[in-house]
């Protein structure tokens with residue numbers, strides 16, 4: 240979907256979009272007194288309850304918030320399926336500037352709406368959300384993960400997400416360079432928030448040459464001070480002479496305008512929905528000879544982490560082992576892509592759908 244196609248999607252009614260993307264349920268949450276406007280989208284619950292984080296963002300308009308919730312929740316279905324988890328796909332967005340409107344009451348009110356779904360949707364952190372927010376939500380509902388370790392939760396899932404992205408990047412390096420070492424590789428990390436900064440840590444430890452950019456200069460400066468990484472301008476990212484581009488900010492950065500400029504061999508990052516149009520842009524990367532590590536596959540570490548938290552049987556070692564499977568799953572995705580002459584994104588979606596279909600058959604109706 241090119242940027243304009245995304246706008247076209249946004250212009251359609253909620254039901255038209257839900258029909259197109261096959262959603263089960265879309266919930267609008269509103270509280271005038273607290274200024275809460277949120278959308279909870281449940282995409283698919285064949286494998287289990289819908290799970291996916293809550294994002295807070297100052298959307299340009301309500302239509303983009305709806306489409307974001309719908310696209311992100313769909314992505315969660317594929318993400319959990321390919322990670323081998325028994326949960327479905329869901330996501331929530333809260334409309335507004337976190338710096339201006341976020342407070343305890345707003346979070347707890349949102350928690351009441353999550354609770355009203357009786358466990359069909361479980362939430363966690365996403366962009367602009369913290370473990371403190373999960374703690375507030377948890378005051379109103381048990382259906383929340385990513386709560387602080389001091390409260391018996393598994394804490395922020397971002398370090399595990401970042402580790403999975405790093406594992407996926409190594410797998411891509413193995414495919415392209417014959418060795419999975421990232422030492423000396425030039426990696427541009429776009430967005431150094433929760434996921435990006437932990438990814439930078441892994442990369443620096445391995446001896447990669449790391450370049451960073453973010454709309455928030457403070458975050459960039461902190462990483463420059465801490466790790467000696469090199470800052471680059473936001474507009475320099477795509478044409479920068481790099482080996483690996485790691486999108487770790489928001490989605491749709493792989494689009495008609497950017498793919499032609501890309502000056503790298505690999506795209507492997509943590510952001511959700513990196514391809515503005517899965518089919519078109521997935522294929523454009525293949526045509527340009529750039530190996531794409533599907534986002535919903537390599538950023539699945541966080542969902543593995545919160546999945547084990549939600550089972551009540553959290554085990555960090557098991558979480559890390561399951562996250563490391565991303566390496567082999569990437570190879571299987573790329574192998575299938577070559578055999579079937581399809582793009583890696585299509586190949587990963589095929590594997591995920593296969594599991595949903597197979598497990599769906601296990602659950603025969605009584």
Ligand code: NAD
Pocket residue numbers: 364365366367396397398400429430431432433434435452453454455458473487488489490509510511538539541542
């Ligand atoms: P975050 O808000 O902590 O970090 C995002 C960073 O991107 C911020 O520092 C922000 O300033 C920066 N940013 C925004 N627009 C930018 C732009 N145009 N150019 C450069 N930087 C920009 O969020 P996060 O938790 O690190 O998540 C990052 C991405 O990874 C999101 O797409 C999220 O959905 C995805 N993701 C996160 C997790 C997780 O565990 N946190 C799991 C899976 C996927």
